Amino acid sequence: MNNVYVKHTVAFILLYVAQIFLLDKVALWGFVTPMIYILFILSLPFDTPNWLMVVLGFAAGLIMDSFTGSLGMHALSLMTIAFMRKWVITVIPFYGEKEPHLQPKLYDMKFVWYLQYTFLLTLIHHAIYYFVDAMSLKHFGHTLWVILVNTLFTVIAIFIVQAIFYKPSKRY
Amino acid sequence: MQNLLKFLIRIIDIILYLILVFVCIFFIYKTSAYRQWALNGFSKEVCGPLLRLQSNIEQYTSLKQENVDLLAQNEQLMSMIAHQNMDMANDLEDSTMYDFIHARVIENTISKRNNVIILNKGSKAGIQPDMGVISPQGIVGIVKDVSPNFSIVLSLLNENFSVSAKDKRTETVGMITWNGKNYKYAQLENLINIEDVRVGDTVVTQYSMLYPMEYPVGVIAAGTSSKAVGGYFILQVELFQNFSRLDNVYVVKSRFLNEMKALQERSKDE
Structure with missing residues (x-):
C-alpha cells in the first residue's frame, strides 16, 4: 500500500523536474512545448476515487502554475482531464480483463487503447490550456494548429517515457 | 435526508470540480490577485530558490555567448560616450533622466500567447510596477507586479503589451x-x-x-x-532581442515616474 504512494510521489517529482528544467526550455519553431507532466495524472490507478483525482489535478496544476507564472491555466486544464478521465475510460473500448488496482500503462494495455487514451486526454488538456492562453477566438485557426501540433508532440513524449520508465506490472 | 446525503456523496467529485473551476477562473481573470498569491505565498519560498538554481546552471553554460554579448555592449557604450562628448549640452538632460537597475531573468517563456518573465530582484532593489525593462539588445517588457525579492514582467511577447x-x-x-x-x-x-x-x-x-x-x-x-x-x-x-536567450536585463527607473503618476492621479480626481 505504502509502496503505491511512494511510487507516485517519485514519479510526480521526476516528471515535474523534467518538465520545468528541461521541456519548458524547449520551444520548437517557437510554439511547441511537450507537456510531459500530465503523465502523472494519466498514470494514476484506475480505482482512484474521482474526487481525489480532481483534488490531485488541481494541486498538481497549481504547482506547475507557480513555476511558470501562468495564471491558473495549468490547474484548470489538468483538473479537467483528471475529472473527465472516468468517462474517457468508459468511452474507449476496453479489451481483456478489468483490473482496477492497475494503472494505465503502455505495456499493460493494448497499444491502440493506450494511444486513444493518451491522445484524447492530451487533446482536451491542450485545448483548454491554449484557448485560455489565447483568451479569445480571434486567432482560432492558429490556436487550433498550435493545439494539434503540441498534442502530437506531447503524445510522442509520453510514449517514449512510458516505453523507457514504466515497466509492465506483475499479473496476479 | 439520508438519501440526500447519499446523493451528495455520490456527486462529490462534480461539486468539487465545479467549485475548483470557479477558483481557477477567478485566478485567470483576476490576474493580479493570482500574482499576489503566487509571489507572496508558495512561489517565493519554494519556487524562487529552485528557479534561481536553474538559472545559475543556465548562466554557467551560456558564459561564452554572454562574453560575446558583453563585448558588443561595451563597444556600443564606447560609441555612445564618443557621441555624447560631441553634443554634451543637448544630451545632458536626457541622460540623467533614467537610472538602470541590473537584474537577471530566472524564468521566461516564449511559446505561449501571453508570456511573462520573472526577475531576481524586486521592491528591495527599487523596482516598482510600470517600469520599463530593457536588455542591451532592445526592449523586453514592462514590470507588472513586484514582491520584496522578485518581480513579474509583462514580456513584449504578450497580448497586453504595446x-x-x-x-x-x-x-x-x-x-x-x-x-x-x-x-x-x-x-x-x-x-x-x-x-x-x-x-x-x-x-x-x-x-x-x-x-x-x-x-x-x-x-x-x-x-x-x-x-x-x-x-x-x-x-x-x-x-x-532573442527572447529564447534572455538573461541580463535592466529595469529602467525614470526619475520622474512618481511625479508623473501623481500628476495622473490628481487629474483623475478632478
Whole structure:
C-alpha cells in the first residue's frame, strides 16, 4: 500500500523536474512545448476515487502554475482531464480483463487503447490550456494548429517515457 | 435526508470540480490577485530558490555567448560616450533622466500567447510596477507586479503589451504589438503611411517614461505588409532581442515616474 504512494510521489517529482528544467526550455519553431507532466495524472490507478483525482489535478496544476507564472491555466486544464478521465475510460473500448488496482500503462494495455487514451486526454488538456492562453477566438485557426501540433508532440513524449520508465506490472 | 446525503456523496467529485473551476477562473481573470498569491505565498519560498538554481546552471553554460554579448555592449557604450562628448549640452538632460537597475531573468517563456518573465530582484532593489525593462539588445517588457525579492514582467511577447515606436529614418510612428505567432517577430501597427519605410530600417522607441528615447526594438523585416481594419498598415519587425536567450536585463527607473503618476492621479480626481 505504502509502496503505491511512494511510487507516485517519485514519479510526480521526476516528471515535474523534467518538465520545468528541461521541456519548458524547449520551444520548437517557437510554439511547441511537450507537456510531459500530465503523465502523472494519466498514470494514476484506475480505482482512484474521482474526487481525489480532481483534488490531485488541481494541486498538481497549481504547482506547475507557480513555476511558470501562468495564471491558473495549468490547474484548470489538468483538473479537467483528471475529472473527465472516468468517462474517457468508459468511452474507449476496453479489451481483456478489468483490473482496477492497475494503472494505465503502455505495456499493460493494448497499444491502440493506450494511444486513444493518451491522445484524447492530451487533446482536451491542450485545448483548454491554449484557448485560455489565447483568451479569445480571434486567432482560432492558429490556436487550433498550435493545439494539434503540441498534442502530437506531447503524445510522442509520453510514449517514449512510458516505453523507457514504466515497466509492465506483475499479473496476479 | 439520508438519501440526500447519499446523493451528495455520490456527486462529490462534480461539486468539487465545479467549485475548483470557479477558483481557477477567478485566478485567470483576476490576474493580479493570482500574482499576489503566487509571489507572496508558495512561489517565493519554494519556487524562487529552485528557479534561481536553474538559472545559475543556465548562466554557467551560456558564459561564452554572454562574453560575446558583453563585448558588443561595451563597444556600443564606447560609441555612445564618443557621441555624447560631441553634443554634451543637448544630451545632458536626457541622460540623467533614467537610472538602470541590473537584474537577471530566472524564468521566461516564449511559446505561449501571453508570456511573462520573472526577475531576481524586486521592491528591495527599487523596482516598482510600470517600469520599463530593457536588455542591451532592445526592449523586453514592462514590470507588472513586484514582491520584496522578485518581480513579474509583462514580456513584449504578450497580448497586453504595446508601446509606441517609430521608424528611425523616416519618423513614421506606430505601435509595437505581438500577434503570438513567432517570438522572433513583433508587429508595428497603426501605420498610416508606409511608402517611405524600407526593409532593414531600424525601429526605435518614442519618448516615454518607460524606455530611454530612441532605444532599439528591431528592424523592418521583408515582405508581409498587410492592411488592417480602417486602412492602417501593419509591418513585421524582426526583434533585436532573442527572447529564447534572455538573461541580463535592466529595469529602467525614470526619475520622474512618481511625479508623473501623481500628476495622473490628481487629474483623475478632478
